[in-house]
Amino acid sequence: MTTFSQKSSFIILALIISPSVSATRASKFQAEKPCKRMVLYYHDKLFDGTEKDKANATSVTAANASKLSDTNFGMLVVFNDPITIDDKFHSPPVARAQGFYFYDRKDTYTAWFAYTLVFNSSEHKGTLNIMGADLMTEKTRDLSVVGGTGDFFMARGIATFQTDTLQGLYYFRLKMDIKLYECY
Numbered sequence: 001m002t003t004f005s006q007k008s009s010f011i012i013l014a015l016i017i018s019p020s021v022s023a024t025r026a027s028k029f030q031a032e033k034p035c036k037r038m039v040l041y042y043h044d045k046l047f048d049g050t051e052k053d054k055a056n057a058t059s060v061t062a063a064n065a066s067k068l069s070d071t072n073f074g075m076l077v078v079f080n081d082p083i084t085i086d087d088k089f090h091s092p093p094v095a096r097a098q099g100f101y102f103y104d105r106k107d108t109y110t111a112w113f114a115y116t117l118v119f120n121s122s123e124h125k126g127t128l129n130i131m132g133a134d135l136m137t138e139k140t141r142d143l144s145v146v147g148g149t150g151d152f153f154m155a156r157g158i159a160t161f162q163t164d165t166l167q168g169l170y171y172f173r174l175k176m177d178i179k180l181y182e183c184y
Contacts, residue, residue: 034157035183040117041084041164042097042174046077058082065103072103072169083117087164087173095119101134109136113143119151126150128178130159145180156182 047057059079066074078100082093099115114131127150132143141161148155157180164173 034179034181036152036155036157036178036180038176038178039085040094040176040178041087042081042176043084043089044077044079044081044172044174045089046170048170062100063102069106071106071109073106074103076100076102079115083176087175089173094121094123104133110134111136124151126152128152128155134161136163145178152180153184154182155180155184 043058045056045058047053047060058081059077061075062078063074063076065072068074079097081097082089083095083097084091085094095117097115097117099113101111101113101115104110104112111134112132113134115129117128117130119126119128126148128148129146130143131146133141134143135141139162143159143161145155145157145159157178160177160179162175162177164175166172
């Protein structure tokens with residue numbers, strides 16, 4: 001048989017915990033307006049294997065495409081690409097994109113990206129980590145911003161890709177509209 005004080009303690013504890021649990025369930029993520037937004041340009045210049053291309057190349061094939069299809073299936077590219085605030089390849093970079101992508105489908109052109117934007121400019125210091133599927137046949141594609149450091153400590157959001165130019169296999173430029181919804 002429980003005593004009155006034990007029952008009272010349980011009721012008081014339940015009343016204390018109950019509002020905090022309700023408040024946690026009631027809070028919903030509101031993606032109305034990002035806390036930070038940047039539009040940047042990602043330039044990828046794949047090394048074509050010639051001596052004259054060494055100075056301009058920003059990426060290299062680490063694993064060749066398989067012969068299973070003509071969509072570069074299996075090709076792995078490692079990169080250290082310049083990120084600019086305009087669409088000019090030779091503009092001063094505000095960041096570097098360091099990571100990899102690989103072509104992951106036999107029936108259409110798609111790639112999977114994982115990279116870090118490394119900022120070291122007068123405006124921003126730190127990193128943003130971006131990863132996800134790039135469905136290249138779509139006009140726009142969303143990849144996840146899954147974290148960051150420095151000015152972007154623990155940031156989360158979306159990086160919307162749009163192909164700005166494509167010059168065969170060896171050069172492409174993406175417009176990245178980065179919207180952060182969690183900023184600390």
